Amino acid sequence: MQPQPRLSEVVDAILRYLYSHPDAADTVDGICEWWLPRHWRVxxxxxxxxxxxxxxxxxxxxxxxxxRHVVYLRADKASRSSPVQ
Structure with missing residues (x-):
């Protein structure tokens, strides 16, 4: 079994996913399952x-x-999707 990636590697992987999928939103479990490289065990x-x-x-x-499920998404998602006034 491979060692768990460093925290900075996990942050980078999540950022890459979010910038490739700007509308993504998921729970911690979903992020573990779908957003990170398959060969990682995080x-x-x-x-x-x-x-x-x-x-x-x-x-x-x-x-x-x-x-009551907590999901995470890109911080700029709200500003991109809200109408300009």
Whole structure:
């Protein structure tokens, strides 16, 4: 089994995914499953730590859905999709 990637590698992989898929939004489990390279075995706690770092840097935002699931998406998504006034 390969060692778990470093936190900075997880952050980079998530950013690459978000910039390739600008409308993406998913839970921590979904990010572990779908956004990261298949050959990686990344613990959900590592993904959560990466997302916290990205939240602090303003790169992603956190949204709680009506069903109480927390999803993460690009921080600039709201500004791109809101109408200009």
């Amino acid at each position: 613990d959900a706690r590592c993904v959560e730590a990466a997302l916290l770092r990205m939240l602090a840097q303003g790169l992603v935002r956190r949204r709680e859905n009506a069903d």
